[in-house]
Every structure is written in structure tokens, then in C-alpha cells.
Amino acid sequence: MYLIIGSGLSGIVIAERIANVLKKEVLIIEKRNHIAGNIYDFKDENGIFIHKYGPHAFHTNSKKVWDYLSRFTGWYPYFHKVRAVVDGIEVPLPFNLNSIYKAFPPTLAAKLEAKLIDSFGYNEKIPILKLKEFDDKDLQFLSNYIYEKVFLGYTLKQWGLSPEKLYSSVTARVPVYISRDDRYFQDKYQGIPENGYTAMVENIRDNPLIKIELNTDYKDIKNKLKFEKLIYTGCIDEFFDFKFGELCYRSLNFKPKTYDVEFFQSLAQMNYPENHDYTRVTEYKYFLNTQASATTVSFEYPQKYETGKNDPYYPIPNDDNNNMYIKYKEEAEKLDDVIFVGRLAEYKYYNMDQIIARALEVFETVF
């Protein structure tokens, strides 16, 4: 019998493969009272799908991943767009040529546009730190503006750390996109599961060989369970009883609110790098273009993770954490019959498509 801890995407996809390909029995142990991990959604009283653990917009360049999921759901075609309120102005993110024309007055915007295109060409993504190295005061001004107005405040809220305390890869990623493309992602395949993420996950698990025990904490029953192989998708430090210490995660607190207006904001996701203590506000009806006279939004407050009190969301990318993870990973590699998969078990940020690719790869190589 195969045992899987956690019914998020990684656990559920591996369960599906074992049941449908190997025709073997799988038992999934799930701590929460629902399946689907952090992509869990549900319909509220206005018929709007609420993403309980924050907004999820699916995007991938992998035909394999897209085709795999498309066996379990149809898709509502949706290109995710994000704006940030900067100096009171809604500017598209990543900061692109439209953002420049929104943020700056016409003459300055035209000058910046010309310099960007002359220096880097059209349709390029240039990290702002690269921009800053350029010996040109206008490009330096633009780089500083984006760093201070868009990146810095958001990072402080999101991580509770100044950028220097995080891997420079975090900073280095913030680009200027020399384009009029307002989409947050440029992936080939983009969409929202047409009946919601939970329904998609229900379809993935729809095989009588897959049993799920909800409301069950693995550590309470681990001594009673026998298995051929264990696929563990929970926190790796918890698996090893925190013997090398607790890994740090960043957690989130979502404050949902329903307003009796048709629209609260102009798109699904609005970021607030400068104002308030929340990082972003998500208006869920945009994802599936749900028609309703009221609307539900969610204010997202990053917070410290405390084991047992709230949920771990993001591994925090710095040396202290990575060094501790490596110790756990070495322990994990000694266990032949346990496979650690996923954001929490591998202490690594995975997008939805990345974790599906990873789960399919694990199945193909291990089983």
C-alpha cells in the first residue's frame, strides 16, 4: 500500500498516477478538513469562487502539464493581470512601457521609452539592477523609482525583512518589461479551471483505489501505519521532529470582505507596495468572470509563521534557512522508502505547473 501525506497538488497527482497507472491502492492522510491544499476554493453565497489560501492563476509553458490537467478540467481562458498602486496611480506589473506612461508625464515617459528601446531593444525584460548600472541618469532614475516605489515596500511587507537579508535573486528578478504587454505572465497556456480548483482536484483523485482520510494528522497515527512507500508532502522539519531546528516560513492572513457593489477594483489583483499593511487585494469574480451584483475581495496580510497556529506558505530564501534545509535533506536521502515532494517537503517555492511537473517526474523516476 502506498501512503501519501497531504492532498495538495503534489500528493494528489502522485496518487492519481499510482492508482491509474500502477492500479495500486493509495491512502492519503490530510490534516485539514478538505483536499486540494492551498489551491482549495469554494463558491460563496454570490456564486463567486473564493480561493481560500490566496489567488491562484494557472499558467504554464509545458504542454505536458497543460494536457495532463486538461484531462480533469476545462478551462476558462484568463490572462492574469496585476497592477500596483504607486503614488496613487494604478500601474501595470511587471513595470512596462504602459506603466511608464501611467506613472510619468508625457515628455518624461517618451524620453524613458526611447532610452530603454535604444539601449536594450523592444520586448526585453531588463532587471532593474542592470538598469542602475547604466551610466545614464534617466535610466538610473527609473531604476530607483521602481526599486523604491514598487519593490522595497512590498518586500518589507511580504517578507518582514529588508532586501539585503534575502537572496539577491529576489531583487535581481524585478524587471522593467520593454513592452506594452500588461499580462503578469507570458506563458503559452493560461486559464482558470472552469469549475474551480477543488473540482479539478476532485477529478484527479476520482479513482476508487484512492482513499483519503481528512482531519488526520500524520504524526498522531504514524506508528500504526504500514506502507510500501511513503510520499511525504508536509514540512520536512516536522517530519524529523525539528531535530535541526525549525525552518522559517512566511505565512499569510487573508481577510475576506463582501461589498454590495458590482466591482470593488478594476482587475483581479491590486498590489499596495506603499499603502496599508496588506500587500495585495484580490477580487475573485474576475477569475471566472462571474456575474454578480455583489463582490468579494480578500486583503492579504503577510505574517510570521508559527507552527500549529497558522499555515506555512513561503520558504524564506536566505542562507540560514537553506543550510538548515540541507541537513534535513541529507537525513531524508537516507530513507529509501520515503519520498519528499513539494513546497514544504523540499523547502522550495513551486508554481502550480512546476509542482505538477515535479510530481509527474517523481512518479516516472521512482515508480
Added chain:
Amino acid sequence: MYLIIGSGLSGIVIAERIANVLKKEVLIIEKRNHIAGNIYDFKDENGIFIHKYGPHAFHTNSKKVWDYLSRFTGWYPYFHKVRAVVDGIEVPLPFNLNSIYKAFPPTLAAKLEAKLIDSFGYNEKIPILKLKEFDDKDLQFLSNYIYEKVFLGYTLKQWGLSPEKLYSSVTARVPVYISRDDRYFQDKYQGIPENGYTAMVENIRDNPLIKIELNTDYKDIKNKLKFEKLIYTGCIDEFFDFKFGELCYRSLNFKPKTYDVEFFQSLAQMNYPENHDYTRVTEYKYFLNTQASATTVSFEYPQKYETGKNDPYYPIPNDDNNNMYIKYKEEAEKLDDVIFVGRLAEYKYYNMDQIIARALEVFETVF
């Protein structure tokens, strides 16, 4: 027993602290037939919250103040925006780069934009008097335009005095904002109490240790009252029976009007520096984005303050008034058991967030 005169923000916050922290009884004496001072609001027949004593948009950079108030109210996210009708055109205030492009034709606007950015940099606030000192005829033109078209007429109406009769700090504050930020305030935290200001104040006072006597004038009962400490938030000259003369205030007269259209104007506050005798028109439904087929606006007429006839709003910032206030202040300091707090008792303009910070500070230092 603690006695507080006035149930505006300063009085109510100190009452809350005394009741909740010291667990002591407080009696508030309030002249009006309602609590909440000038932030009092009420729902009209269309479900729109009307600010009886003029528009109030909350804004603060103080996390302490924001968190304090957030214990008593949720917030509707609202960034206050103001426009002035100048030469018949609605221009954003403070006068910014968008205003320049609204007010002037494109070529002139582009020239002014370039000169401002070259001279002062982007995202700076430059007082128009500083602009005038610049040896550049375009910047002088801009400075004069703003002074005459935006500032002068408004000041004459608002204060009933020409600018020379007021502290130059009043004039000096009027800026050009070299930005496209159309918001009136740039504070980190901005919003409107989601159930109105009165409900927020009701929640602040919600402790059985706090008793309020409405419709009661302190001077009619002062000889009957005993107290451990008196917190006085009324007019300081009245407290001392006007022994050094009457302090001048500016008063306001609000003429509300309901129209059977969805919207009267394009935003909450429109200023009229050049036209009419009112300074501004407030359309209240914008503050909480109230959905209604009718709308209520209020025309605001500044007027002379006459003790007992209308309400004192603004201390008038000039030498005569300040010198008289200093005499009263010296008297006040002789009274160990009386604390003078607030706009009227300290003869000083406080924003809402400033008076809360002040009330919290008074409580922390005095009690």
C-alpha cells in the same frame, strides 16, 4: 471621578483610555445632542452617510494611530481626491503635473513639465513662493497662475482675509507637486470607517464606566460638579469667561441638497476658488462608494464665527489671535487639575490623526 468636557475625538479617546486602562469612571459633558464632535455623521434617506460638519477623509502615517482606531472600526479603502474648477476646468489638487496638462495646452504643459523636473527633480513638492523666486519666466508664470487662480480666491472665501493678514505659513504651504499622484494625501494609511464615524466613536466609548450627558452646557453646571481631573476640550476663552477677549474662529455653514441623479460631480470634493460664494461641494456617496439612485451634496460657505450662534471650526492663524491665546494658555497652566486638549482648547488645527496621537500622548504623560 474624571470629568471630560466635549465628546469629540480628543475627549472620547481620553475617556476610552481612562475607562479601559485605569478602570475608572468617566463623565462626559456634551453641549450638542449627539456625540462625536465635528466628525459626527448619519445615514440619510438614501443610505448615504452625511458628514454633518463637513467632509472627513481619514489619513495617517502613524501605525500606532491606525492600529488604535482599527480596534473600533473596519475601513473602506478610500484615497481622498480633490479637484478645483479653474477657468472652468477640473484640475487635480494639489496642483500637479496632471493639473498642468489639464489647465494648459500640450506644448506649454510639456515645457513646464520639463522645467519643473529639470529644476527640482521628479516627485517633489515645491511651494509656489519658491517657484516664484526662480529666475525663469515660465516657472514664474506657473507660480502666479496657481497663486491667483487656485489660492487667492479660495483664501479670501475661506478666511475672509487677504493672504497678507494670515501667517505666511498658510501661503507658503501651497505647493506644486511634481508628480502624477492625484491623491490629496500621500499618507500610508487612508480610509473611511466602514460604518461611519459616529459608529466608530460609539465603539470607542463602549464601556459602562463612561457616562455621557448630552444637551448639557458645562458652564451651566460647573459649580455642581466635583472631579479628580477635568479634561476640557471646548473653547479656552470661554472657559476663562473671555477675560482676555474673544478668540477668533472661522465658522462654516453647510447647505446640503439631494438631487435625483446618480452622480452630481465626478468625485467627493470639488473646490471653487473662482466661482460662487461656497468654497467647495462635497458629494458624500463617494466616501463609502454607496450605491443609490439619488445623491446628496453639501455646499460649504465659510462665515464669521459668532459665539452661541454658530460653531467654531478653525483657529485663525495670525498674531492677534496667537497673542491672546498665549495669555489664556498661561492661565490654563496654573490649573493643575484641568487639562486642555484639542482644536478649541489649544487653539490649534489638528487633523483627525493628530488629535488621536495627541489624546493618546496626553493620557500616557498625564495619567
